[in-house]
Amino acid sequence: MIRQGNKFRLTLPDQARVTPKIEDQNMSNPSVYFIKIDSGNTGQRVDNFLMSKLKGVPKSRIYRILRKGEVRVNKKRVKPDYRLCLGDEVRIPPVRTSDDPVKLTPNKRALALLDDSILYEDKGMMVLNKPSGLAVHAGSGVDYGLIDILREKFPNQHFALVHRLDRATSGCLMIAKDRETLLALHKALRDGECVKVYTLLTKGVWSKRHTTVDAPLDKTTQKHGERHVTTSDEGKDSVTHFDVIKKFTDATLLNAKIDTGRTHQIRVHAEHLGFPIAGDEKYGNIAFNKGMRHYGLRRLFLHASKITFPNPETGEMVTVEAPLGEDLQLVIKELP
Numbered sequence: 231m232i233r234q235g236n237k238f239r240l241t242l243p244d245q246a247r248v249t250p251k252i253e254d255q256n257m258s259n260p261s262v263y264f265i266k267i268d269s270g271n272t273g274q275r276v277d278n279f280l281m282s283k284l285k286g287v288p289k290s291r292i293y294r295i296l297r298k299g300e301v302r303v304n305k306k307r308v309k310p311d312y313r314l315c316l317g318d319e320v321r322i323p324p325v326r327t328s329d330d331p332v333k334l335t336p337n338k339r340a341l342a343l344l345d346d347s348i349l350y351e352d353k354g355m356m357v358l359n360k361p362s363g364l365a366v367h368a369g370s371g372v373d374y375g376l377i378d379i380l381r382e383k384f385p386n387q388h389f390a391l392v393h394r395l396d397r398a399t400s401g402c403l404m405i406a407k408d409r410e411t412l413l414a415l416h417k418a419l420r421d422g423e424c425v426k427v428y429t430l431l432t433k434g435v436w437s438k439r440h441t442t443v444d445a446p447l448d449k450t451t452q453k454h455g456e457r458h459v460t461t462s463d464e465g466k467d468s469v470t471h472f473d474v475i476k477k478f479t480d481a482t483l484l485n486a487k488i489d490t491g492r493t494h495q496i497r498v499h500a501e502h503l504g505f506p507i508a509g510d511e512k513y514g515n516i517a518f519n520k521g522m523r524h525y526g527l528r529r530l531f532l533h534a535s536k537i538t539f540p541n542p543e544t545g546e547m548v549t550v551e552a553p554l555g556e557d558l559q560l561v562i563k564e565l566p
Contacts, residue, residue: 267318269390269409270377274367276303277310277451280322282367282378287325295323311451350550354411354542355392355404359552362400362529366391380405393419393491398509401428401534401552414542419491425538428486428496429475429554431531431561432505433518436482441472443499447492458512459494461502468492470499478565480518481508485535496532507532508561525564526557533558 271279280292280301299307302321303314314320350357360366360376367375380389392404392415406412418424448465450458469489476483482505486496497513500506506514508522508531519527538549 261324263322265320265322267314267316267320269316269406269412270381270388271314272316272390272412273394274314275310276301276308276312276314276320278367279314279320283322284325291325295325309451311449311457349402349552350548352541352543354408355406355415357537357550358403358405360395360400360403360534362398362555365397366394366403376403377405392416395534396494396497396530396532398530399428399532399534400555402426402537402550403534404537404539411542415539418540418542422489423540425536426488426491426534427536428488429483429533429535430486430496430500431481431483431508431558432500433481433508433515434505435477435480436472436474436484436505439474441503443470443472443503444468445499445502447495447498449493457493459492459498461498466490466492468495468499470496472500472503476562481522481565483562497530522561525561527561528557531558531561 265283277292277296280296281287281289284292293310295301296308296310300323301308303312303318305319305321347358347360348356349359358376365375367377377389377391380387388407388409390406390409390412392406392412395401395403404415406415415424445461445468446463446465447459447468448462450460467490471487471489473485473487474482475485486500488495494513497507497510501510501513506518508514509519509527509529510532511519511530522531533554534552535554536549536551538547540546541548
């Protein structure tokens with residue numbers, strides 16, 4: 231069943247400011263303090279969490295206090311890629327930030343793309359059509375994300391990410407409005423009750439209509455927090471199903487369904503087969519990407535086109551679809 235919720239416009243002033251909600255803390259005169267993680271930050275990397283809280287602190291300083299063990303989670307050292315859990319207690323050491331408030335300038339184009347972005351909504355959750363180029367949350371050099379915009383626009387409403395999409399990826403993104411819905415959807419994801427389908431364009435012509443990739447993925451975090459994923463026998467189980475939609479002279483349009491939700495999974499599995507995704511600056515082919523720009527491609531051609539999940543309140547299965555953006559549709563029309 232597909233439901234169309236009420237739509238609203240998400241707009242912020244040109245100099246909007248997303249202020250960390252740290253109660254009773256004077257950041258210009260810092261001291262050791264502790265933050266207990268609620269559902270709003272559950273699943274977020276600790277380095278990104280620190281960057282969102284310690285505005286004005288250089289990224290190198292963030293990683294230094296993590297390496298030295300000055301940041302503790304539940305009294306233990308953690309690595310930058312540790313993902314926070316509900317109820318975790320984070321110890322943050324004295325770190326002086328700028329006395330001047332950090333003013334964020336949201337990308338006007340990104341904000342315009344958020345208009346009428348609600349694909350589905352009920353009292354416990356919503357599904358948004360996330361635009362490419364907009365991060366889901368602040369961190370790793372990103373001042374604000376989609377979840378920050380929602381919280382700024384509706385300060386009295388709770389919002390939490392159910393899952394994540396890469397900054398460059400567009401499409402269906404689930405947002406929970408309360409803890410009960412968040413936990414129910416997390417369980418549905420773990421139990422394989424949620425089906426996520428992506429649309430992508432790759433280099434080369436696929437010979438088979440259907441291809442399943444079962445290749446474990448290993449994630450490493452580089453010095454400055456950038457994540458890089460490779461196939462490795464020592465990695466985590468990862469399965470992706472590719473189905474050809476249309477073939478072009480030197481490119482193929484496909485759907486991809488994932489059994490697991492690993493970081494950069496579809497991008498790495500496509501490259502692993504020798505068919506990197508068009509516009510992928512991390513795992514893609516430089517010459518192919520350059521050629522695709524002649525057809526108007528200015529972004530990663532990866533779109534979360536459909537998601538099916540059990541409604542946490544009724545148990546009814548819901549399917550929500552996000553249409554392929556006009557920019558990607560134009561690329562397809564231009565391809566020989």
